Amino acid sequence: MRKAAVLLASLLIAISSLSAGSWQMGVEAGYTMGFYDQRGGWREGRSYSLGHAFEVAVPVEYRANEWLSIASGIRYIGKSYGMSNTYEFQGETVRNMDIRNTEHFFEIPLTFRLSLGNGSIRGFIGAGGYVGVRFMSVEKGKADLAMTPASASEIWRMNHLNPETDNLFDAGIIAEAGLGYAFQDAGELYLAARYQYSLTALDRKYQEDPVGRYIDTLSITLGYSFRLGGEA
Amino acid sequence: MMKKAAVLLMILLALVSCRPDGPAMPEESDITTWAGLFDAWWHEMNRSYVFWSLDYPGFEWDEVRKEMLPEMEKLGEIEPDYNDDNTRKALRYFYDIVKNLSDGHHKFNFSTDETEGNEIFFAPLAYRAYRDYIESTGRSFTGADDEAFFNASFDLEAEKNKRYPEDFKKYSEFMQENTSAILANSLGISLDDSGTSAIPTEDNRNPGNVKGFEMAGYVKVGEGESLFNSDVGGFTFFVGVTDHDILYLAFSNFEFSMFLEDMEEAEGITEDLDCVYSDDVYSLFGLYRKIIEDPVGNGIKGVVIDLRGNGGGMVADLPLLWSPFFPKDTPFAMIRTKKSDNRQSYTAWEDMVMPGNEDGTMPGIPIAILTNSHSVSCSEMSVMAFMALRDRYGADVALIGGRTAGGNGPLTTINGQYIAGTFNLPYITEVYTPFAQSVYIDGTSYEGIGIAPDEGYGIPYDHSAFTNDTDARLDKALGYIWSFN
Numbered sequence: 001m002r003k004a005a006v007l008l009a010s011l012l013i014a015i016s017s018l019s020a021g022s023w024q025m026g027v028e029a030g031y032t033m034g035f036y037d038q039r040g041g042w043r044e045g046r047s048y049s050l051g052h053a054f055e056v057a058v059p060v061e062y063r064a065n066e067w068l069s070i071a072s073g074i075r076y077i078g079k080s081y082g083m084s085n086t087y088e089f090q091g092e093t094v095r096n097m098d099i100r101n102t103e104h105f106f107e108i109p110l111t112f113r114l115s116l117g118n119g120s121i122r123g124f125i126g127a128g129g130y131v132g133v134r135f136m137s138v139e140k141g142k143a144d145l146a147m148t149p150a151s152a153s154e155i156w157r158m159n160h161l162n163p164e165t166d167n168l169f170d171a172g173i174i175a176e177a178g179l180g181y182a183f184q185d186a187g188e189l190y191l192a193a194r195y196q197y198s199l200t201a202l203d204r205k206y207q208e209d210p211v212g213r214y215i216d217t218l219s220i221t222l223g224y225s226f227r228l229g230g231e232a
Numbered sequence: 233m234m235k236k237a238a239v240l241l242m243i244l245l246a247l248v249s250c251r252p253d254g255p256a257m258p259e260e261s262d263i264t265t266w267a268g269l270f271d272a273w274w275h276e277m278n279r280s281y282v283f284w285s286l287d288y289p290g291f292e293w294d295e296v297r298k299e300m301l302p303e304m305e306k307l308g309e310i311e312p313d314y315n316d317d318n319t320r321k322a323l324r325y326f327y328d329i330v331k332n333l334s335d336g337h338h339k340f341n342f343s344t345d346e347t348e349g350n351e352i353f354f355a356p357l358a359y360r361a362y363r364d365y366i367e368s369t370g371r372s373f374t375g376a377d378d379e380a381f382f383n384a385s386f387d388l389e390a391e392k393n394k395r396y397p398e399d400f401k402k403y404s405e406f407m408q409e410n411t412s413a414i415l416a417n418s419l420g421i422s423l424d425d426s427g428t429s430a431i432p433t434e435d436n437r438n439p440g441n442v443k444g445f446e447m448a449g450y451v452k453v454g455e456g457e458s459l460f461n462s463d464v465g466g467f468t469f470f471v472g473v474t475d476h477d478i479l480y481l482a483f484s485n486f487e488f489s490m491f492l493e494d495m496e497e498a499e500g501i502t503e504d505l506d507c508v509y510s511d512d513v514y515s516l517f518g519l520y521r522k523i524i525e526d527p528v529g530n531g532i533k534g535v536v537i538d539l540r541g542n543g544g545g546m547v548a549d550l551p552l553l554w555s556p557f558f559p560k561d562t563p564f565a566m567i568r569t570k571k572s573d574n575r576q577s578y579t580a581w582e583d584m585v586m587p588g589n590e591d592g593t594m595p596g597i598p599i600a601i602l603t604n605s606h607s608v609s610c611s612e613m614s615v616m617a618f619m620a621l622r623d624r625y626g627a628d629v630a631l632i633g634g635r636t637a638g639g640n641g642p643l644t645t646i647n648g649q650y651i652a653g654t655f656n657l658p659y660i661t662e663v664y665t666p667f668a669q670s671v672y673i674d675g676t677s678y679e680g681i682g683i684a685p686d687e688g689y690g691i692p693y694d695h696s697a698f699t700n701d702t703d704a705r706l707d708k709a710l711g712y713i714w715s716f717n
Contacts, residue, residue: 040254041279041573045648083571087648096649099579101571139580145567145668146547146642147584147613157580165576199250203574208294209255209275211573 021069023228024061026187028075030054030221034102036081039212045087051080053102055219061113069113071126077196079103079215098153099141103202103215107132111174122180122188130196132170137161165206172198172216187226194219255573263658266322267304271297272657273326279573282641282652282669286334286679293575300325310659312344314352314386319344323352327382331359334680336608336639339664351392351661352385356680357637358396361406361605365399368692405634405693406605410541411468411484415450418703419443423468426454431515438472445480448472449516453509459490460506467491469513471520477531478713479523482538486545486610488517488552517552524556527595534598534713537614540633540705544609547642551587554617557595557627560588564620565613566675567642569668570652584670586617594621598628598716600709603685604693608637615683616640616672623674630712632689633705638682641666 034051057075064070085097111128137159142150161168173196180190195218202213255275263269274297284293303325307318314320323342330340333356343351362381366373380397387395394401401407415421419442421429428451429440437447449472455465468484491513498504502511523530563583571577601618603611615636622629643666644653653667671677684690689712691705698704 037251038254038572039251041651043648043651046651085648085650087646089646137580143569143579143582145569145582145584146670147550147565147586148567148582149561149585149587152582152585157582159578159580162576165574201251203572203577206291207278207575208297209278211254212251213572213574213577214251 021062021064024059024063024188024225025073025228026059026223026225028055028057028059028073028192028221028223028225030192030219030223032077032079032217032219034078034080035216035218036083037212037214037216041211045085047084047086049082049084051082051100051102051215053078053080055221057221057223059223059225061225063115066117067115069115069124071111071113071128072109075107075109077105077107077132077217077219079105079217081215096144097142099139099143101137101139101159103134104136104138105132105134105170107170109174111176113176117180120182122182122190124176124178124180126174126176128174130170130172130174134161134166134168134170137166165204167200167202167204169200170198171200172196185227187224189224190222192219192221192223194221260658265305265309266307266318267301269310269657269659270300270304270322270325273660273663276655276657276663278575279570280652280655280663281333281335281575281665282568282570282578282667283334283679284575285669286677287332291575296329300329312659314344314388324382327354327385330354331356334638335641335665336637336680336682337641337643337664337666339662340660341662341664342659343661344659349388349392352388352395353392354382354385357608357639358406360638360680361404362396362400364605365404365406368405403695405695408695409604409693409698410606411470411482411538412452412466413698414482414538414540414703414706415468415470417699417701418706419445419470420701421450421470423450423452426452426509428452428509428512431512432519442472444474445472446475449519451509451512451516453507453513457507457509459487459494459510462487462490464490464507464509467509467513469516471516471523473523473530473532474710476710476714477533478710479520479527479532479535480538481520481535482540483542485543486547486549486553488513489546489548492517492552521556524595525589525591527597532595532597533717534600535595536600536602536706536709536713537618538602538706538709539607539611539614540602540604541606542608542611543606544611544613544639547610547613550610550613550617554614555587556589557599557618557621558586558588559592559594559625562586562588562617562620562624563673564617565640565670565673567668567670569650573651578669581671583673584613586620594625594627598630598713600630600632600712602633602705602709603631603636603683604634604705605637605682607634608639609642612636612638612640612678612683613670616678619683620673628716630689630709631683631685632709632712633685633691634693635682635684635690636678638678638680640670640677640679642668642670 032053036048055077059073061071080102109130111126113124113126115124140156142153176194178192180188182188198214339355341353363373432449442448450470453467457465470482491510494510495514565584566581568578618629621627650667
């Protein structure tokens with residue numbers, strides 16, 4: 001992760017030295033929807049649902065000119081999904097599991113953006129990728145195991161990450177779009193939507209014939225960035 | 233521009249399809265060869281077995297498949313005949329893997345056809361108990377012993393749960409030291425198939441005249457009795473207070489909740505009971521609860537809980553029996569289940585909690601827990617609960633007798649309740665295995681190992697002495713209680 005950050009910083013500095021653009025930096029935060037995708041291991045009573053989490057970022061953008069920019073930064077993102085299980089017992093459907101899982105990541109994105117605007121209002125679309133590291137995994141909810149009190153469902157439980165079996169590395173591709181309003185030289189307020197498609201499974205390949213488990217996210221964020229230097 | 237956009241889209245689509253499909257599970261009707269059956273069983277174990285952090289923790293389970301699949305392929309089509317050479321060879325391969333699993337509940341059941349009594353099984357717990365028995369006789373466990381244990385599984389004339397070598401059946405602690413035998417040998421109560429003492433009353437506290445007790449009652453449920461689709465035949469329960477004011481409790485299984493529910497549903501009307509013994513079990517259990525809820529007030533100096541030979545049962549029994557000992561809700565173990573089909577994909581550990589009593593008090597009297605190699609499941613959960621009582625509140629608790637079985641995971645027979653747990657395949661009629669793994673609250677796993685008695689309180693089993701009215705383990709437990717008085 002550190003090497004990726006150094007490499008990225010070097011790349012951005014190199015690009016900026018060749019062009020007469022401007023740097024933007026800011027803060028961004030928003031809501032993240034998580035979509036769980038599992039390849040294999042289907043069973044009748046088991047279902048997965050949308051997860052809800054949030055993200056916070058320090059975005060950095062190099063605007064090469066009026067329509068092309070490169071965006072990066074560092075981001076914390078929560079990727080969440082729901083998991084539930086029902087079964088039939090004496091003619092009734094019983095729900096014995098209802099767990100919300102949240103995986104926590106630090107990420108470095110890199111996207112290339114195309115912008116269109118009239119000076120005050122700017123719209124952009126972008127595409128790129130990200131690399132990240134998973135540092136925490138938590139779950140909350142009912143698992144209905146033996147002698148676990150009902151109150152346990154209200155507590156977040158830490159799921160120990162094992163580097164031998166859990167994939168701590170995350171990487172994927174990004175598609176994004178946004179709309180910003182510039183306050184002359186004071187900065188820009190913007191609203192963005194970003195879809196992240198994970199190319200790395202949650203589990204390492206430590207066994208033959210694994211079931212692939214992935215979390216994709218759709219984020220809606222609000223951010224503010226201000227110019228650091230360079231030409232407008 | 234359009235061409236570039238199309239190329240970009242194709243690259244994106246290629247990346248999108250980079251999620252490989254999951255494992256291809258064969259249709260059960262396609263399983264006709266030993267290799268096919270082995271592969272299906274190997275895959276099912278991936279998702280249904282929960283002890284992968286204990287067994288094959290270095291992911292060697294994949295090597296098992298690589299090594300065994302070619303061997304199974306040599307055996308060709310499945311011939312449903314135990315006398316067929318390839319059938320024996322194939323089952324020997326399964327046996328050699330299953331016998332070393334940590335899972336103390338595990339039973340690999342196999343049948344060549346659906347004939348009643350045709351089923352055989354391999355159980356790692358029984359294998360370990362057999363090894364311990366051989367070593368207790370002073371000799372080393374050999375390949376010949378291993379072969380004898382395997383071959384005994386095919387004695388279809390014997391009762392299914394007794395297909396073991398003869399000496400093991402007759403003389404081992406695992407097979408002989410149980411509640412019925414304790415009542416007969418140590419307390420002089422011979423019950424045969426069933427029987428009940430009259431329930432003790434204030435006027436007649438020892439209607440069965442059990443020697444050494446000023447109050448005693450017992451019941452043994454007849455064979456063939458069932459409750460809520462579970463066989464409760466043979467359930468044996470004794471509660472008594474010795475002449476020296478020690479409460480002694482012994483029971484064969486954790487099945488009280490079923491008898492109590494039967495009484496509740498029948499609203500006390502005897503004719504409406506599904507089991508004729510429910511009334512007696514209910515009354516005796518009530519007596520136990522009355523004493524333990526105020527032991528000091530009832531003049532009790534200590535408690536001996538005899539779990540020797542207790543094969544476990546309903547988890548619901550644990551708070552019914554032990555909450556009176558606990559001053560508050562007490563975590564005593566942790567439990568987790570599988571989150572996905574991948575071997576080491578688990579939910580987070582959750583605390584297993586023993587509910588506390590309403591008074592918020594501890595009995596404050598010494599407690600001796602008697603165990604042996606057949607104390608398993610809820611018996612071991614009970615031991616863990618009392619270990620937590622000692623570790624957390626400083627209660628005087630001693631673990632006495634023999635090491636427990638090492639089978640701590642809960643089980644279910646309901647389909648679809650969890651990813652992990654019991655499953656079946658063609659010919660493999662049932663792989664009986666827990667849906668969750670549990671460990672003691674400090675994280676120690678006793679699965680496949682068992683909980684040892686406290687230092688100085690381990691007493692080797694002596695079959696000859698036990699069957700000649702000398703119960704050294706019970707004597708040690710009583711001595712422990714007396715040491716406080």
